[in-house]
Amino acid sequence: xxxxxxxxRPTDSNAKGLKAPIAALLAVLILGMxxxxxxxxxxxxxxxxxxxxxxxDLYSANLARESxxxxxxxxxxxxxxxxxxxxxxxxxxxxxxxxxIAGIPYTDxxxxxxxxxxxxxxxxxIGDAEQAPRKQKMSLExxxxxxxxxxxxxxxxxxxxxxxxxxxLALTRRAGVEASLPTLMPVNxxxxxxxxxxxxxxxxxRHVMHEGLDFAAPKGTPIHAASGGVVTxxxxxxxxxxxxxxxxxxxxxxxxxxASKLKxxxxxxxxxxxxxxxxxxxxxxxxxxxxxEVRMAGHPLDPVLFLEKRxxxxxxxxxxxxxxxxxGSKVR
Numbered sequence: 001x002x003x004x005x006x007x008x009r010p011t012d013s014n015a016k017g018l019k020a021p022i023a024a025l026l027a028v029l030i031l032g033m034x035x036x037x038x039x040x041x042x043x044x045x046x047x048x049x050x051x052x053x054x055x056x057d058l059y060s061a062n063l064a065r066e067s068x069x070x071x072x073x074x075x076x077x078x079x080x081x082x083x084x085x086x087x088x089x090x091x092x093x094x095x096x097x098x099x100x101i102a103g104i105p106y107t108d109x110x111x112x113x114x115x116x117x118x119x120x121x122x123x124x125x126i127g128d129a130e131q132a133p134r135k136q137k138m139s140l141e142x143x144x145x146x147x148x149x150x151x152x153x154x155x156x157x158x159x160x161x162x163x164x165x166x167x168x169l170a171l172t173r174r175a176g177v178e179a180s181l182p183t184l185m186p187v188n189x190x191x192x193x194x195x196x197x198x199x200x201x202x203x204x205x206r207h208v209m210h211e212g213l214d215f216a217a218p219k220g221t222p223i224h225a226a227s228g229g230v231v232t233x234x235x236x237x238x239x240x241x242x243x244x245x246x247x248x249x250x251x252x253x254x255x256x257x258x259a260s261k262l263k264x265x266x267x268x269x270x271x272x273x274x275x276x277x278x279x280x281x282x283x284x285x286x287x288x289x290x291x292x293e294v295r296m297a298g299h300p301l302d303p304v305l306f307l308e309k310r311x312x313x314x315x316x317x318x319x320x321x322x323x324x325x326x327x328g329s330k331v332r
Contacts, residue, residue, distance in 0.1 A: 229269075
């Protein structure tokens with residue numbers, strides 16, 4: 001019996017037996033890998049989808065809250081603008097009434113000049129191509145109408161503020177000028193022995209200009225400052241005799257001449273109605289009286305234009321006339 005052995009080469013039956021398990025193993029391995037890959041892909045993209053969806057929901061909720069808040073703020077702003085507009089209307093009416101009471105026209109030149117100086121400069125935007133689209137875009141934003149109205153009201157408030165400031169300045173200036181005017185009667189004897197204007201001088205007999213008023217009064221009668229000011233001269237002056245000169249500001253000066261006694265000196269500050277001298281007959285005078293002058297920038301003015309109008313006391317006039325009966329006219 002002859003036996004033949006084959007070295008290193010399996011038989012056909014053995015090869016067929018090994019192929020089946022290997023194929024099954026590969027199939028199981030491929031299925032496992034596919035399952036693992038599918039699970040990874042599903043977990044990866046499913047988590048991303050959930051995250052995006054949650055972010056969109058959160059953003060929508062925040063946007064809704066901000067929209068409600070903005071709407072509420074716009075309503076509050078609109079209410080405040082309404083109140084501000086009402087106050088501006090009230091202020092405008094008040095300013096008109098104040099102007100009427102003060103005797104100043106609402107379009108007073110002094111006030112208008114101050115407003116013109118305080119007004120902001122006029123500006124244009126020619127050639128500013130980048131700003132124009134931006135402004136147009138801003139006008140379309142929510143609440144832009146309220147912003148425009150707010151700007152207008154702010155300008156109105158500024159205008160009213162400047163108007164009242166200029167009103168105060170004008171009234172203060174006018175009050176100061178009025179306070180400096182020599183309106184107080186310098187003596188309590190309003191009897192005029194000589195008025196302002198051309199006349200024949202009682203001593204020289206020449207036709208001359210009388211540059212003031214002569215108030216006949218007994219010697220020693222107190223002389224009062226017709227208005228407050230600074231004493232610029234107090235002493236003897238040719239023709240005037242003992243004289244006091246007071247500067248009231250704005251180039252306005254008063255003079256009190258022929259005094260028997262002076263009670264102030266140069267440099268003194270005097271108040272309206274303060275006693276500054278006593279009636280006498282010094283200088284070119286024929287009898288006791290006060291020579292009173294008002295000068296503006298060195299030019300004589302009629303004091304009657306300034307002195308308060310008041311009716312003379314008949315008793316005082318009688319007394320003064322009795323005292324002056326023997327002396328004739330009392331002039332400088």
